[in-house]
Amino acid sequence: MQPNQTAPIIHLEQVSLAYDGIDLFTNLNLNLPANQWTCILGPSGGGKSTLLKFIAGLIPNDSKQITCTGKGSLRPEQVSYMAQTDLLLPWFSALDNALLGAHLRGTLSTSLETKAKKLFAQVGLNGAEKKYPHQLSGGMRQRVALVRTLLEEKPVVLMDEPFSAVDAITRFQLQTLAADLLRECTVLLITHDPLEALRLADDIYILSGVPAKLDLTLQLKTATPRDITTSELIAHQATLYHALTRAKETSLWDQ
Amino acid sequence: MGSVIRGLIVLAGFIILWQLVVTLFNLPDYILPTPFDVLHTWYTHFSLILAETKISVIETLLGLLLGVIFGCITALSMAFFRPFSYWLFPVLLISQAIPTFAIAPLLVIWFGFGMASKIVTAMIMIFFPVTSAFYDGLRRTEPGWHELATTMNATKWRFFWYIRIPAALPNLASGLRVATAIAPIGAVVGEWVGASKGLGFLMLNANARMQIDLMFAGLFTLVIFSLFLYFIIDKYLKRAIPWQAVT
Numbered sequence: 163m164q165p166n167q168t169a170p171i172i173h174l175e176q177v178s179l180a181y182d183g184i185d186l187f188t189n190l191n192l193n194l195p196a197n198q199w200t201c202i203l204g205p206s207g208g209g210k211s212t213l214l215k216f217i218a219g220l221i222p223n224d225s226k227q228i229t230c231t232g233k234g235s236l237r238p239e240q241v242s243y244m245a246q247t248d249l250l251l252p253w254f255s256a257l258d259n260a261l262l263g264a265h266l267r268g269t270l271s272t273s274l275e276t277k278a279k280k281l282f283a284q285v286g287l288n289g290a291e292k293k294y295p296h297q298l299s300g301g302m303r304q305r306v307a308l309v310r311t312l313l314e315e316k317p318v319v320l321m322d323e324p325f326s327a328v329d330a331i332t333r334f335q336l337q338t339l340a341a342d343l344l345r346e347c348t349v350l351l352i353t354h355d356p357l358e359a360l361r362l363a364d365d366i367y368i369l370s371g372v373p374a375k376l377d378l379t380l381q382l383k384t385a386t387p388r389d390i391t392t393s394e395l396i397a398h399q400a401t402l403y404h405a406l407t408r409a410k411e412t413s414l415w416d417q
Numbered sequence: 418m419g420s421v422i423r424g425l426i427v428l429a430g431f432i433i434l435w436q437l438v439v440t441l442f443n444l445p446d447y448i449l450p451t452p453f454d455v456l457h458t459w460y461t462h463f464s465l466i467l468a469e470t471k472i473s474v475i476e477t478l479l480g481l482l483l484g485v486i487f488g489c490i491t492a493l494s495m496a497f498f499r500p501f502s503y504w505l506f507p508v509l510l511i512s513q514a515i516p517t518f519a520i521a522p523l524l525v526i527w528f529g530f531g532m533a534s535k536i537v538t539a540m541i542m543i544f545f546p547v548t549s550a551f552y553d554g555l556r557r558t559e560p561g562w563h564e565l566a567t568t569m570n571a572t573k574w575r576f577f578w579y580i581r582i583p584a585a586l587p588n589l590a591s592g593l594r595v596a597t598a599i600a601p602i603g604a605v606v607g608e609w610v611g612a613s614k615g616l617g618f619l620m621l622n623a624n625a626r627m628q629i630d631l632m633f634a635g636l637f638t639l640v641i642f643s644l645f646l647y648f649i650i651d652k653y654l655k656r657a658i659p660w661q662a663v664t
Contacts, residue, residue: 220564239570249561252660253468253583266571296660314569 169196169348172217172236179212185373186212187218192367192376199341199349199386201359202376203402204369205410210352214320217350218243242314248307250295256302257282257291260309274313281309285339302416304351308336312343319344320349325358337361341387354385356402360395361387366402379405450630459634466619470638473616476532476604477646480539484596487540488547489589495548496555497577513545518606525611535612539603543596550592554585587661590654597650601643 172194179187186209194200202210215221218241248417250259260278264270285305295303304325311319323339325333341362353359359366359380366380380398382388388395432452438444439451446454459466491509495502521538528534558581566576608617616635623631655661 168558175648215564218564218568238564238567243564243568244560245565247561249559249565251562251580251583254579263569264567266566266569266575268572268575316568336606 169346170240170346171196172318172350174217175258177213177216179209179216181209181212188373190374190376194348194350195365196348199344199351199362200365200367201351201353201363202367202369203353203356203359203379203406204374205354205406208368209374211322213351214243214322214350217241218320236318240316241318241320242311242316243308244311244319244321246323246326248295248300248303248327250303250306252295255292256287256298256306259295259306260313261304262310263314278309278313281312284343285309286335299370301328301336302327304332305337305339308340308343317347319347319349321349323353324351326355333358338387343367343376356399358389359402360390360398368402368405368409371412377405420504432451441580447627447629450633454630455633455637461639462631462634466616466634466638468621469614469616470642472532472614473601473604473608473639474642475609476615477539477600477642479532480603481596481600482535482557483536484540484543484600485547485593488544488592488596489551491544491548492551492555492589495552495583496581498545502552509545509548517542517603521606521610530611530613532596534610535604535607535615538607539600542599542603542606546595546599547589550595551585551589554588555581558584566592583660586658590658590661593654594651597647598643601639601646605639619647655657 172192174190174192174194177187177190177192178185179190190213202213204210212221217236219236219238220243244258250256251262253267254262255370256368257275257278258265259281260273261270264274282288285308287302287305290298290302290306295306297304304327307324321340325336328336337358351359351363360382364382364386365378366382367376368379369376379402382398392400435449435452439449450458495505501659517538520541521534524541525534528537530617530634561585562580563576566580604615605617606621608615609621612618616639620632620635620639623629
């Protein structure tokens, strides 16, 4: 999928985020290279989602709970955002859910609808276009959410544990699809699954501590989606599990 | 189906208990008539009861319709124009603190002896539950949907139409159920205060003339109508908003 703008490099400089008086990040610096997948791996609850929302520009200035300083947040319109939950609207059919962006902007066209139907076929949702979310399985719903993300054609894609709620096989399929279809974007993937990071990401950071810091633990150059059964990646797995275990010990929420 | 059978069993038990009380205490029919007396009166006065019921039904339905329309408009405008809600919500609360029973005589003076004052009474009683339930739903749009719409560069109006309103419909439905249950009460209260027609008028008159059997016949007609109305509205709402069970 060709995004309609070239993917930008995103620099975060001296970003400080606090939630409810607790410092989540202080003076954080992070680079997200263009046309690459960057992954932040860390225990749940460590403020990863807050960071993602900050980058997406979704934290309003008048937010009382979250205070932030620093450079690097984007405008929400540059970003497409895929959350942990599929966020499908129960009153829209699967196809209309995938076309939600066009509905909300009033830019629906037949060519876009054709594109959506093509993507439905590509992600294995043929025949599900007219079904409603409650008639679909969790994996199918998340696929609709993926199509919705892809149809936005944004240069930046932020993903917050997007495949954590589906079964192993579906997760594998969705990862493959996402890797193929989001190659030309600047992607930030947040996950707690080391295998997912190894399959998909170019730069892998591990988040630890309170306030959290990010360590660039692995940089992989090979093409994605990767085969995680090679001996090289199995060695990397050990590295990641080891680092994650240490990270978990320093985390405030996961004692 | 189970609930219908349970309802019938409860009804049968109630009628038996009633008959027992009349028989055991040997009550005269001007204190408490037997269920059969009431049924008999209902049959002999059927055309009278039917005519009065028609009036009350029209009052109830019009009150319900107007109350729901005004309630929805108020809730929507409060949700869409934030500053509006700061001024309107206290007014709403204060209006609700005034008991409808207390101002019903005033409404008769203002809107006359006919149907209008009853429709207004029912409307006032319905207005608040509809407004507050719908407004509540409109205010509590799932934050994830809001974030999604923001990244999708949604216009405020389209976000409202495609997400906030449908998301609030289950809340509106519960407000509507409450409204449906109290709408007939509103009409009857209006009739009690001053009327020459309607079930409330019939019951009040029958009571004054010690025609307790006719009073009961009117009362049961009202109950049957209320249940019937609730049943229909509930059925329709379940079909119209299938996602209310899902979310």
